Amino acid sequence: MRIGMGQQRITRAECAHVAALARLELTDEELDRFTGQLDELLDHVAEVEALDLEALPPTMHALPIANLLRPDTPGEVLDRDEVLAQAPFAEDGQFRVPPVLGEAP
């Protein structure tokens, strides 16, 4: 749709880098397809480049709310065994994962 409509905004290599940051592994076909689709979206959102936004503050949130803190007192919490029962692997009251650094112990 945007062929010939300006410079490419995201390259295949950048797309692969973003996928790696997001812990996603893409096939060659997915990478080709997503690069084109992301590029098309970025091309569409580029319409805001013409707006003069310098003087405007960013909005993170539509409501004027600040941090709400509850009193730091113990309350009801989820049952540990019930929560751990939902994990793919749990052991000794903890989540079990493959080695995080280096070789397995």
Next chain:
Amino acid sequence: MTAVEIAAAVRSGQRSARSVVDEHLDVIVGGDADIHAFNLVAAAQARVRADEIDGAVAAGRDPGPLAGVPVALKDNLCTRGLATTCSSRILEGWTPPYDATVVEQLHNAGAVVVGKTNMDEFAMGSSTENSAFGPTRNPCDTSRVPGGSSGGSAAAVAAGFAPVALGSDTGGSIRQPAALCGVVGVKPTYGLVSRYGLVAFASSLDQIGPFTTTVADAAAVLDVIGGPDARDSTSISEPQPPVSHTLADGVDGLRVGVLTELSGNGIALDVAARLQAAVGALESAGARVAEASVPAAVYGLSAYYLIAPAEASSNLARYDGVRYGLRVDGPSTPDMNTATRSAGFGDEVKRRIMIGTYALSAGYYDAYYGKAQKVRTLIINDFASVWEQFDLLVSPTSPTTAFPLGERTTDPMAMYMSDVCTVPVNLTGQAAMSVPYGVGDDGLPVGVQIMAPALGEPVMFRAAAVLEASL
């Protein structure tokens, strides 16, 4: 029967909750093979709950304002003991250890959960075709999509499977499917309804709301699920007046603006004609109607498709194969994370995570995410000036009627354009709803969107009731 009628009959002992629930379960068994509104039907649990309500009535206790009303829940609302999937493979096998606040509220009001409805995976989509469990079909024409992302909830109400369903609306995911299926759908003011137990997509935009067949039913449900919740730090801390009490107050003297930026370019002619008919009905009822301009509204989609994916990329980082759902093993934890996420997420979710990761990444943050947040301010400011002159705004809910299955699945930009009329209100946090208003040239439902300033629900519902009565 409407929800209000069912509750009145059950509370007065005229009808048993069990007979109401059995009747609806029969309709589901007879019809859902064609529609696929549900990911899960909780028949046994619903019957047990219905019997409890009948027991309460027999013992002289009032089960509540939604006594015996069957309710379908979008499958991103946590239900203790009932699988909650977000229509994603990545939550395979997960059963929440707690109920969402809205689920507790419905339960305490006497409603009966009959099942969990299909959706676009993690609420990302506008057609309910991005579901790991296959698409939902539109009950008005099964060759068409029901809209999305809450397409299963909209279809369940349209098909008569339940008089009430809950959905979530991040960029139009309640209002657009309501319009395409010909039912009422409400996106309340941000913070009016607790998000505790709603699986997060874009936290600054997500809001839970009802689908119903009538405006009065939507008001009754909103009155049950609205209100402060200590478990959601973004919930509005003051209780709000009920909307049901002022439904019949009419629109005489109200100033209604037709939002020009969302009502002209790109809107199908038959949809625009139904908006004109609705405007005529509001005028006949005494509203003062004029054109209203929110110039920045046209940039809503661009801001939305950076902000929502950015928030999603952060929210969905939690699906890493460690604590719940799917795990695909690997030699190290990072390898396991990557293998799990690559196998567990569908295409649209991957695309949005990547857009968001890109928009937040070093070197691009200011150009994309930062700029989108400023556009959000611009849209809020433009709406603020319009609210000085108008009490309500109207536009079409969706630029077209329901489109054929498969038509937009290979073209994400075409799919995103389905949300052009609905996203601005999510960015501003305001209230909006879709009211069915006749059919287009193809005989399919058209919805009219009514928008109100934050916490303007009582006035918004008055206009909705006038439109409903004028048909």
